[in-house]
Amino acid sequence: MTVACGAPEVWRTPGYPLFLTLFLNHYRLAIFVQAIFGAAVCGLVAAFTKRRYGAAAAIVASAIVAFDPATITVTKELLSEPLFQLLLAGAVFGSLSNRALASGFLYSAAALVRPVAEPLLIFAPIPFLLSRRWIRAASALCIALVMIGAWAARNYRVAGVFTLTVQGPMMFYSYTVPAVLSVATGAPLLDTQRAAARAIEPAAFGDRADLIADARRLSPHDEISWAVQTSPQVAHLMLSRSIDVMESHPLATAEVTLLGFLRLAFEPHQPEVGLAKIVNGDGSAFRLVKIASMMFDAMLLYLVWIGVARALWIHWRDDQLWILFGVALLLLLATAPSADNFDARFRTPAIPFLAAIAGVGWASLASLVRSRAGAGVNGPRDCG
Numbered sequence: 001m002t003v004a005c006g007a008p009e010v011w012r013t014p015g016y017p018l019f020l021t022l023f024l025n026h027y028r029l030a031i032f033v034q035a036i037f038g039a040a041v042c043g044l045v046a047a048f049t050k051r052r053y054g055a056a057a058a059i060v061a062s063a064i065v066a067f068d069p070a071t072i073t074v075t076k077e078l079l080s081e082p083l084f085q086l087l088l089a090g091a092v093f094g095s096l097s098n099r100a101l102a103s104g105f106l107y108s109a110a111a112l113v114r115p116v117a118e119p120l121l122i123f124a125p126i127p128f129l130l131s132r133r134w135i136r137a138a139s140a141l142c143i144a145l146v147m148i149g150a151w152a153a154r155n156y157r158v159a160g161v162f163t164l165t166v167q168g169p170m171m172f173y174s175y176t177v178p179a180v181l182s183v184a185t186g187a188p189l190l191d192t193q194r195a196a197a198r199a200i201e202p203a204a205f206g207d208r209a210d211l212i213a214d215a216r217r218l219s220p221h222d223e224i225s226w227a228v229q230t231s232p233q234v235a236h237l238m239l240s241r242s243i244d245v246m247e248s249h250p251l252a253t254a255e256v257t258l259l260g261f262l263r264l265a266f267e268p269h270q271p272e273v274g275l276a277k278i279v280n281g282d283g284s285a286f287r288l289v290k291i292a293s294m295m296f297d298a299m300l301l302y303l304v305w306i307g308v309a310r311a312l313w314i315h316w317r318d319d320q321l322w323i324l325f326g327v328a329l330l331l332l333l334a335t336a337p338s339a340d341n342f343d344a345r346f347r348t349p350a351i352p353f354l355a356a357i358a359g360v361g362w363a364s365l366a367s368l369v370r371s372r373a374g375a376g377v378n379g380p381r382d383c384g
Helices: 015-023 027-053 055-067 069-074 081-096 100-113 115-123 126-130 134-159 167-185 189-199 201-205 209-216 220-230 234-248 250-266 284-314 319-334 344-378
Strands: none
Touching: 015 027, 015 081, 015 100, 027 055, 027 069, 027 081, 027 344, 055 069, 055 284, 055 344, 069 081, 069 284, 069 344, 081 100, 081 115, 081 126, 081 319, 081 344, 100 115, 100 134, 115 134, 115 319, 126 134, 126 319, 167 189, 167 220, 167 234, 167 250, 189 201, 189 220, 201 209, 201 220, 201 234, 209 220, 220 234, 234 250, 250 284, 250 319, 250 344, 284 319, 284 344, 319 344
């Protein structure tokens, strides 16, 4: 029975653990609240799209979010994506709706749930800068920086690392570095993963032969993870070495990133744990529902990207559509450069923004079809 939470740490950001403290010993209630978060995201997407682009675009956009298989299944697990998706959607749509203080707060709250939102802070002031609202631009950015900086300062005081979390450098070093070296050198991926793990042993464990021996019994990813948890300062070394590798092999880095991006953008979600909580995971029904879910997701992704391409082509002067696309693109690219860490749930935070754009694209197509049909019905007829 879980009756209390552990102390704050530098291993992960505090946002989602703080959310879970409200539901100790109430797993079903936490899942129920996450389902409400999903419904709230649909509402945010619909409200923004309707106000800016009309009811037809809002219906399509909200339907995409509502029926996205990955978004549905992640709400059935204790994962940070539902909370992160809600906070980030509120931040982005809030900034595009001229709500500077709210967007700044929500951007920082999203980053405290998932550090992948940290690079997205560049988008916080952009809508206000484009409309020359300088004070609101500064307010949105400053609020976000102050909140994030406060947690980073706390981590520096506790562990000597000025960062939101040490997981970011660890992920680069554990997944990106081995993948890039494997592509660049032709070495098996497992060998490059093991070499990366062994390379940081002296910095992480010093001369503790017992710790090194225990670490070598683990998988390379677990060994690296344990190293950074044992000595958080090693995250600086991991980050610097990751940057060195990527700078030394730019083509291999680009290849790894591109392949990861294409998988995130187009590969259907393969539901496992989340689906097993809906359908019996041991029966044939599970396999049938899984296959049907993957086929539906493939079709949905196909429709989303067609709608996105059409909207950006037709409304290429619309700043807000490009901001939404930039947020979605950066979210996908931030988790793309890895070889064996693909999970379609990493795509779910980008879905609300892609859905809003796709809704505009498909609504424009529907309007075009209706206008041509109306012209055919009401146009002049040759009665000769």
